[in-house]
Amino acid sequence: MKIGFDLDGVLRTLDLFPLRICKEISDDYDMMKWYYMLLKPELNPFMFLSEDDEAYIISMQKDRDRELTEKWLRKFLPTITAHVLVHNWNASDWKAQNSEKINNEWSSQKATKIKELGLEVFFEDDPQVVKQLRELCPETKIIQYGGRLLA
DSSP states (O other), X not given: OEEEEETBTTTBOOOHHHHHHHHHHOOOHHHHHHHHHHOOBSSOGGGGOOXXXXXXXXXXXXXXXXXXXXXXXXXXXXXXXXXXXXEOOOHHHIIIIIHXXXXXXXXXXXXXXXXXXXXXXXXXXXXXXXXXXXXXXXXXXXXXXXXXXXX
């Protein structure tokens, strides 16, 4: 079986409060590196895998954070194939009521990768993305994991 996992909100929990503090103290990239490397896995994906199963991670990240994410994945989950997809939105885009457009882009990119990999199951935390992935990938079981509420 081919099983996929979203990263942030599923395999690791991003604590946005310390992240905001880091950004307020300094916009220094070294501070961001420090923050990312403090994050630990929240969910052990191997709990869901049998001996012959294949695991994949599909994560959306800012281009700037791609290297940090890949380094984190090599440190904590080195045996799982990861696909770090890049987006170019920023916080002001999100606040400017573009969140639906951004979710559509994320869902579309994730759906393309899910289909390309032939995933049978995918775990996602964002309810809007779950809904869209279920429409875009009817042959894949999309399971909502986590408690993020719809806005």
